[in-house]
Amino acid sequence: MSRLDARAVAGGTSQTSLIERAARSCVRVIRGRYTRRPAAVLCGPGNNGADGWAIARLLRAADWPVTVYTLTPQKDLTGAAGQVAKGSGLTAEPLRAFRPEAAGLVIDALFGAGLSRPLVGDARGALDSLAEAAVPVVAIDLPSGVDGATGSVLGTAARAEVTVTFHAPKPGHLLSPGLGLRGELVVTDIGLPQDAEPDAHWNGPCLWTLPVPERDTHKYARGAVLVFGGPRIAGGAARLSAHGAARIGAGAVTVASPEEALDIYAAHLDAIMVKPVTDAASAKRLIEASKAKALVIGPGAGRTDATRSHVLAALETRVPIVVDADALTVFEDDPDTLMQALHEKAVLTPHIGEFGRVFPDIQGDKLSMTAAAAARAGTTVLLKGADTVISTPSRVPVINTSGTPWLATAGAGDVLTGAIAGLMAQGLGAHDAACAGAYLHGLAGQRGGRGVTADDLPGLLREAGRAVATR
Numbered sequence: 001m002s003r004l005d006a007r008a009v010a011g012g013t014s015q016t017s018l019i020e021r022a023a024r025s026c027v028r029v030i031r032g033r034y035t036r037r038p039a040a041v042l043c044g045p046g047n048n049g050a051d052g053w054a055i056a057r058l059l060r061a062a063d064w065p066v067t068v069y070t071l072t073p074q075k076d077l078t079g080a081a082g083q084v085a086k087g088s089g090l091t092a093e094p095l096r097a098f099r100p101e102a103a104g105l106v107i108d109a110l111f112g113a114g115l116s117r118p119l120v121g122d123a124r125g126a127l128d129s130l131a132e133a134a135v136p137v138v139a140i141d142l143p144s145g146v147d148g149a150t151g152s153v154l155g156t157a158a159r160a161e162v163t164v165t166f167h168a169p170k171p172g173h174l175l176s177p178g179l180g181l182r183g184e185l186v187v188t189d190i191g192l193p194q195d196a197e198p199d200a201h202w203n204g205p206c207l208w209t210l211p212v213p214e215r216d217t218h219k220y221a222r223g224a225v226l227v228f229g230g231p232r233i234a235g236g237a238a239r240l241s242a243h244g245a246a247r248i249g250a251g252a253v254t255v256a257s258p259e260e261a262l263d264i265y266a267a268h269l270d271a272i273m274v275k276p277v278t279d280a281a282s283a284k285r286l287i288e289a290s291k292a293k294a295l296v297i298g299p300g301a302g303r304t305d306a307t308r309s310h311v312l313a314a315l316e317t318r319v320p321i322v323v324d325a326d327a328l329t330v331f332e333d334d335p336d337t338l339m340q341a342l343h344e345k346a347v348l349t350p351h352i353g354e355f356g357r358v359f360p361d362i363q364g365d366k367l368s369m370t371a372a373a374a375a376r377a378g379t380t381v382l383l384k385g386a387d388t389v390i391s392t393p394s395r396v397p398v399i400n401t402s403g404t405p406w407l408a409t410a411g412a413g414d415v416l417t418g419a420i421a422g423l424m425a426q427g428l429g430a431h432d433a434a435c436a437g438a439y440l441h442g443l444a445g446q447r448g449g450r451g452v453t454a455d456d457l458p459g460l461l462r463e464a465g466r467a468v469a470t471r
C-alpha cells in the first residue's frame with residue numbers, strides 16, 4: 001500500500017471505500033469516452049486488481065457485457081481483491097484464456113503502484129498479446145508493467161488509450177517510457193489527504209509566476225542578459241540563446257563575442273547588442289559593464305581553454321548563470337573543478353550525453369540521477385528530454401512534459417538556455433526559471449508543430465509567454 005493510501009486508511013477511510021471511489025471515477029471516465037461494448041477486465045492480486053473487480057461490477061450494473069480475467073485463481077484471492085471479488089457476484093476466467101480480439105475494450109487492472117518485479121508467465125503473456133492488438137485499453141492507475149516511481153517498464157506493458165489515476169500523477173506517468181505508454185492521463189480526486197509531499201511535481205504555471213515589469217521600469221531593470229558567443233563558424237547557437245532570452249522578456253541582451261567574430265555577430269543581430277571579449281579579466285569587466293543579471297555560457301562556445309576560463313570567471317562573479325553544452329563538456333576530464341566553482345544561482349542544462357560527461361558515475365532512473373547531480377552540484381540541474389527533469393537541492397523535483405517530438409531539432413536547446421537566463425534576469429530564482437523556461441519552451445514547440453525550427457522558437461516563446469502570463 002502506498003504512503004498516501006496508508007495515511008488515508010489510518011485517517012478513517014477504509015481501503016474498500018477508497019477502492020469503491022476509485023472504481024466509480026474510472027467508470028465515469030470509461031462511460032464518458034466509450035459506448036457500451038464487450039469489456040474484458042484484467043485483474044491482478046492486489047488493490048489494482050480490486051479496483052478492476054469493482055469496475056467490472058459497476059459496468060455490469062450499467063448493462064455492459066463484462067468478462068473478468070484473473071491472474072490469481074478467484075478462490076485464492078486474499079485481501080481487498082478477495083473481498084471485492086466476492087461481493088461482485090461475478091465469476092472470472094483465468095487470465096491465460098484472455099484473447100484481446102474478443103473484446104471491444106480492455107480494462108488493465110493487473111498491477112499498479114505495487115508492481116515490484118518484472119512481469120513473467122500469464123501476466124506477461126496477456127500484456128504481450130494486448131500490446132500487439134488493436135483494441136483500446138484503459139489502464140487503471142498505470143499501464144501494468146510500468147514502474148510508477150521511474151516510468152521504466154518491468155518486463156512488458158501495453159499502450160493505453162487512457163490512464164485513470166488517483167489524487168496526483170506519479171513520476172511513472174511523466175517519465176519515458178511510461179509517458180509514451182499511458183495515453184491520455186486523467187487524474188481523479190478520491191478524497192486522499194492533500195498535504196502529502198509528492199515524489200515529483202508535474203510542471204505547469206501553478207508552480208511559478210512569470211515576472212511582470214513595473215510601470216516605471218527601464219530596459220536594464222527589465223533584466224540584462226550576457227550571452228557568451230563562440231567562434232565565427234558556430235555563432236548561431238549563441239544568437240539563438242540571445243533571442244530566447246529577449247523573447248521571454250529580458251530588457252537588454254548582449255552577446256560577448258571573440259574579436260574575430262564581431263563583424264558576423266553584428267551583421268546578424270539588431271535588437272541584441274554585441275561586445276568584444278578576450279580573456280577572463282575582460283569577461284568579468286563585460287559582465288559588470290553590461291549590467292548583466294544573468295549569463296549564458298556554452299551554446300556554440302567551443303571546447304576550448306577560452307570557454308573553460310570564461311566559465312570559471314563568470315562563476316566567480318556569482319551572477320546567475322546557465323551553463324550548457326560546450327561549457328559542460330569542456331570539464332569532461334575534470335568535473336570536480338566545475339563542481340567546486342558552481343553556486344546556487346547556476347542552472348546546468350545537459351542533455352543525457354553532456355550529463356554523462358560531467359556526472360560519469362551517476363546512473364539509474366532519470367529522477368534519481370537528476371537529484372544526485374543537483375546534490376553534487378549544489379544547484380539546479382535540468383536534464384533534457386521528452387521528459388525533462390528539473391532538480392534543485394531541498395526542492396521537490398519537477399518533471400516537464402509540455403514539449404513535442406518536433407522540438408528534437410538542432411538549436412532548440414540553445415533557445416531554452418537563453419529563455420532560462422532571460423527569466424533569471426527578470427528575477428526568478430534558478431529553480432523557478434528552469435521550470436518556467438522548460439514549460440514555455442515546450443509550449444512554444446507545440447505551437448510550432450510539424451517542421452518547427454530553432455529559428456521559429458524565440459517568436460513562439462513570446463506567444464507562449466503571452467498565453468500563460470496573467471498580465
Ligand SMILES: NC(=O)C1=CN([C@@H]2O[C@H](COP(=O)(O)OP(=O)(O)OC[C@H]3O[C@@H](n4cnc5c(N)ncnc54)[C@H](O)[C@@H]3O)[C@@H](O)[C@H]2O)[C@H](O)CC1
Binds near residue numbers: 049167
Ligand atoms: N490513492 C491511491 O492511489 C489508491 C490506489 N488504489 C489502487 O491500489 C493500487 C496499489 O495496490 P497494491 O495492492 O499496493 O499494489 P498492486 O495491486 O499494484 O500489486 C501488488 C500485488 O502484486 C504483486 N506483484 C507485484 N509485482 C508483481 C509481478 N511482477 N508479478 C506478480 N505479482 C506481482 C505483489 O506481491 C502484490 O500482491 C493502486 O495502483 C491503485 O490502483 C486503491 O484502489 C485506492 C486508493
Ligand SMILES: [K+]
Binds near residue numbers: 048109140
Ligand atoms: K494497471
